[in-house]
Amino acid sequence: MRLRFHCQNRIGILRDIVAHFSDYGLNVARGEVGGEHGNAIYLHVPHLLHAQLATLRPELEAVPGVFAVRQVSLMPSERRHLELDALLSSLSDPVMSIDMEGHIVAANRAAGQLLGVRIDEVPGLSLDRHLPELDLPALIRRNNARVNGLRIKLRDTTFLADIAPLHREHQEDVASLAGAVVTLHRADRIGERIYQVQRQELRGFEAIFQASPRLQTVIREARRMAPLDAPLLIQGETGTGKELLARACHLASARGQAPFMALNCAGLPESMAETELFGYAPGAFEGARAEGKLGLLELTAGGTIFLDEVGEMSPRLQVKLLRFLQDGGFRRVGSDEETWLDVRVICATQQDLPALCAQGLFRHDLYHRLNVLSLQVPPLRECRDGMEALAMHFIDRAARQIGCGLPGLSSPALARLVAYHWPGNVRQLENVLFQAVSLCDGETIEPDHLRLPDVGDSAGLAGIDLESSLAGILGEVERRVLEELYPRHPSSRQLAKRLGVSHTTIANKLRRHGIGGEE
Known part of the structure; x- marks a missing residue:
């Protein structure tokens, strides 16, 4: 007792x-x-x-x-130990506390898995046999301050180590050092998290780096649309920053101080997506909460709801969303009571909604309701003129996050970035450069530091017969460019101005390729 x-x-x-x-x-x-x-x-x-x-x-x-x-x-002391164990167990990164002899005093489960022992066998282990080239106690004494991003190799895996010294009795001299807490981040995965970490810190249009003229045009359009209290449809490939743009539009509107809620419609079962968005009444189904549940719409009252991948929404949900857009009313799952809300809807998709409508997979009336205002976010491969400035922006951010010096970007490395097709767009570029900074042990990022997987064909060459003559290849590329740009500049004069050539030249090329019905 x-x-x-x-x-x-x-x-x-x-x-x-x-x-x-x-x-x-x-x-x-x-x-x-x-x-x-x-x-x-x-x-x-x-x-x-x-x-x-x-x-x-x-x-x-x-x-x-x-x-x-x-x-x-x-x-x-027992409560502190339980709380500490729970906290450490919740961390996915290996965390260890070591003494000044280099022995592990405490560690979490991830550290035990890394070292290949049970968690109860970790205390007392010496790190010397795992890190023979690094004298951690000597490093701690020499610095007597926090060390961020120290590159180490442990069990054939490269980590970035954060080392926080521990002192006795609130002193800060070397004599009072009692050890350190070491947190290990895998260098090949840390870039995957940076987007989520930094996204929480970024706010508004000022957070969107606008190196490319194409993107600058999109931001100018978004600034004009942001204050308008009407549905907004943002179209663009994965990783182009559609949610970031939606948040910026929300913050620039009269609803900027109200909630902003997001729901990704892709991959969610219909029933789960419906209860997440619209909520459910008490006792709506077996296993439901006795008090019911508020949906994201009700939690967003007065603010903005962001529906990502709206093209994946089921037909049943499309009907309920259409009705909400028409009169602002809906019913929770399992309820006959009407709920009326004032919420702005911003949707995003990487799919061709008109094509889905033609196939009967998306409602025409819902598409027209969502497409009151629209923005088209360009893929990274169409913004290559801003690649160098954008790359240096991400390199600077990564160096600050890791706590290392700012490396340069060699010309061959830049050339490789420009030539790559970027299926993951800006998010992929950010992750690749964060990883490159973590792997770079010199003053310049070289092509070897860029881990670029060959995922799919290059968008610019996909489907082109490379066995053809140069004239045939260039002719096919020319046709694709004109087909892509003509809907945005639907006359030979507009398109000629966009491409910087004469009206006659463009008219002849459009006629040759049978595009637009130009005379």
Whole structure:
């Protein structure tokens, strides 16, 4: 049994309390002093029974300076250990606390898996056999300050290590060093997280780096559309920053101080997507909460709901969303009660919605409701003129995040970035450059530091017969460019101005390729 004594902080009070347990032949296994001013004593008496406590309580409370005695479930140190274990277990990265001899004092489950031992076997292990080329205690003494992004190799895997020194008694000199907490981040995965981490810090249109004239044009259009309280459809490939643009539009609107909620419609079962978006009534189905659940729409009241991959929405949900867009009303799942809300809807898709409409997979009326305002975010391969500036922006951000010097970008590396087809667009570029900075051990990022997977064909050459003559290849590329640009500049004069050539030249090329019906 564990007991807490609320008492005075006086000399000899612990001896007076423990004497009563000794008189009953009870052993006190452990004691701790706590409280803000040392005004609490905790005792662990393993064999104390409730009946004995009832007999002892009057005697204990009669001890001078003892105000109250009550049973508790945990000693303070036990609670701290449980909380620390829970915290460490929740971390996916390996975390270890080491002493000044290089032995592990405590670690989380991820660290045990990395070292190949059970979690209870980790304490006492020496890191020397795993890191023979690095003397961590000497490094800690030499720096006596936090170290971020130290590149180490452990069990054939490259990590970036964050090392935080531990001092005794709130001192900060080398003599008071008690060890350090070491957190390991895998160098080949850390780039995957940077987008999510930094996205929380970025706000508004100022957070969108506008190196390319194409993207600058999109941002100008978005700034004009942001204050308009009408549905907005953002189209673009994966990784182009559609949600970032949606958040910027929300913040620039009159709803900017209200909630912004996002739901990705891709991959969600119809029932789950419906309850997430519209909520459900009490007892709507087996396993439902007794009190029901508010959907994202109700949680967003007065703000903006962002529906990503709206082209993946089921027909049933399309009907409910259409009705909400028409009159602002909907019903929770399992309810006959109407709910009316004022919420702006911004949708995004990487699919061709008109084509889906033609196939009967997306409602024509819903498409026209969503397409009141529209933005087309260009893919990265169409913004190559801003590639160098964008790359240096991400390199600078990565260097600040890791805490290392700012590396340069060699010409061959830049050429490789420009030539790559970027199926993951800006998000992929950011991750690739973050990883390149973490792998670069010199002053310049070289092509070898760029981990660029060959995913699919290059968009510019997909489907082109490379066995043809040069004239045939160039003619096919010319046709594709004109087919892509003509809908945005639907006359030979507009398109000629866009491409910087004469009206006659473009008219002849359009006629040759049978595009647009130009005379």
